[in-house]
C-alpha cells in the first residue's frame with residue numbers, strides 16, 4: 213500500500229543543507245494501522261508532508277497504491293491526493309459556515325458525484341462514526357471529540373487507499389482520546405481502512421498494530437509491537 217525506499221530529506225537554510233531524514237525504508241501493508249512515533253523535532257511532520265505529497269523528497273521514493281508520487285507533476289499530485297489519500301488533522305480543519313454533513317461531503321464536491329449520492333454517503337459515514345444525529349449542526353456546536361469524528365468521516369468519503377492522521381488526539385482529553393482511538397481501531401478492523409497515525413504519545417502508539425519510531429531523522433530498527441518483525 214505504502215512503500216518508502218531510501219527516503220532522505222534536507223532543508224536548505226542559507227548556504228547550508230540541514231539533513232532531517234536519513235535513508236528511511238519501510239512498508240505499510242493494506243489494512244494495517246501503524247503509528248509513526250517520535251519526539252519533537254525527530255522529523256515526523258517532514259515525513260508526513262513527504263508521504264502526503266506536499267513536498268518533494270531530496271532523495272528516495274514514495275509509492276502509494278502502486279503510484280510513485282515523487283515523480284508526479286504538481287497537478288497530477290493534487291488530483292492523486294484528492295482521490296487516494298485521506299487526512300485527519302490535530303485541529304480538525306472543519307469549515308465553520310458549513311454544517312457537519314456539508315463538511316463531510318466537501319471532498320466529493322470536486323468530483324462529479326450527484327448531490328443525492330454525496331448526501332447519502334456522508335450520512336452513512338456520520339452514522340459509522342456515531343454522530344449522524346449532529347449532521348445539521350455547525351462545527352462550533354460540537355465538542356472537540358465530535359469535531360474530530362466529523363473530520364474522520366470527511367477523510368473517508370473519497371474511499372482513500374490510505375489515511376494519514378497527524379496527532380489526531382493532540383487537542384483532546386484522555387477519555388476522549390481513548391474514544392477516538394477506539395473509533396480508528398474499529399474502522400481499521402471492521403472496514404479495513406489503512407491508517408498511519410503520527411504521534412508523540414506512547415499511549416496512542418501502544419494501541420496500534422505496529423510502531424515505527426523516528427529519532428533524529430533515523431528509523432529505529434526492531435521497534436515492533438506484539439513481537440512482530442518487519
Ligand SMILES: Nc1ncnc2c1ncn2[C@@H]1O[C@H](COP(=O)(O)OP(=O)(O)OP(=O)(O)O)[C@@H](O)[C@H]1O
Pocket residue numbers: 223224225230232250251252253254255256257258259412
Ligand atoms: N522548512 C524548514 N526549514 C528548515 N528546517 C526545517 C524546516 N521544517 C522542519 N525543519 C527542521 O527539521 C527537523 C524536523 O522537524 P519536524 O517538524 O519534521 O519534526 P517533528 O517530529 O514533526 O516535530 P514536532 O513534533 O515538534 O512537530 C527539525 O530540526 C526542524 O527544525
